[in-house]
């Protein structure tokens with residue numbers, strides 16, 4: 001347990017302080033009052049005008065008394081961004097001294113570190129200037145700096161031929177899966193239980209798409225005149241829909257949406273047990289170019305532990321079946337740090353993946369999400385998850401080497417809270433198999449409209465036409481669909497009204 005005691009105006013930086021302390025001490029709960037049983041105490045306060053101090057105390061486990069302390073000073077000014085970075089640097093130094101650890105990401109705790117590089121590229125800085133800035137402000141390691149700079153430069157090249165600022169992307173969420181995975185925090189319902197209402201769900205998707213299409217034809221609407229560039233059908237597992245409904249979904253997309261300018265059409269076929277030759281034929285028939293078949297691990301005991309209810313052989317069968325059907329852009333997702341897995345399990349998974357040779361590989365570090373069973377049944381799982389977390393950095397490094405060995409390059413990256421080993425998720429792909437949607441959505445480079453239960457829409461509003469590759473220059477407005485699938489269907493008309501107002505208000 002870590003106690004956080006903030007005074008004299010430092011309270012408004014509580015979130016930043018907590019996030020950084022969390023990165024040093026993953027999984028530990030926080031309290032905001034003095035507690036004898038707390039292991040660490042973080043205290044920030046003013047010592048004199050403008051001069052502040054952050055004090056970190058390691059406590060004696062039995063008495064709660066002071067065991068070791070480290071103190072670092074910082075100044076507060078009028079600029080909130082400067083203040084954040086000064087506080088985080090001081091806290092970083094204190095925690096580094098106390099724990100003897102350094103964090104490869106330094107003081108960076110945000111979800112989109114690549115954006116920071118993009119902003120500097122847009123300002124015309126070269127790699128040396130970017131490196132100096134990132135190291136002095138965020139204390140980032142060379143390894144992570146090189147990774148995000150490489151990704152930012154690649155994204156710049158990949159997008160150079162795409163007029164993405166005058167385009168938009170569509171996300172369709174199909175909120176059903178064969179079973180619910182242990183770590184799942186997405187909107188996902190067991191398909192068998194909802195079989196009787198799938199038609200109703202697809203009707204709601206149709207209504208949403210119809211509304212959006214109307215907006216694209218409406219002069220003055222922010223979608224007016226913009227071309228749909230990428231379509232991503234995710235969830236959930238879209239291919240868990242029975243064949244007749246998967247076909248109906250495809251027909252709805254084409255009937256309600258102008259697909260003529262779409263450069264990329266992706267469907268998550270995440271769970272191998274959800275695929276059949278007939279479903280793959282349907283996806284081919286409707287020009288789906290990229291699918292994901294996600295093993296997460298190639299260890300049978302772990303698949304059972306995480307509630308996937310399919311076998312390693314199912315993964316291989318599904319992959320070969322998709323290849324036979326002509327899919328030449330297959331992604332596979334892996335998770336590093338799964339409960340009970342050690343380095344040798346990861347090595348085994350990667351060897352199996354190399355043999356399959358997918359076209360892209362997304363290497364995730366396990367994130368313990370609030371709503372996931374991994375968290376709600378935490379007492380059963382947290383120790384195994386944390387133990388693996390200590391090895392997570394080596395695991396993600398092995399994932400990186402595997403991807404590079406298959407001729408892939410890193411092309412997008414994001415971080416989440418509570419990730420094993422304070423790592424990151426990285427998408428790797430062959431140079432010609434990069435997924436545009438992932439870049440555009442993750443870096444918030446253009447508007448993505450989501451339909452379906454649990455989907456979110458992000459409207460990106462350009463502030464400056466000259467800010468060509470500068471996501472951070474943009475204003476992002478969000479709209480969330482209901483997560484509860486029953487509520488989504490029963491309140492669809494209300495949702496449509498609100499969504500229409502949201503879209504109109506942007507113009």
Ligand code: SF4
Nearest residue numbers: 177180181184188236
């Ligand atoms: S396949 Fe994905 S969406 Fe479905 S339950 Fe597992 S983690 Fe959740």
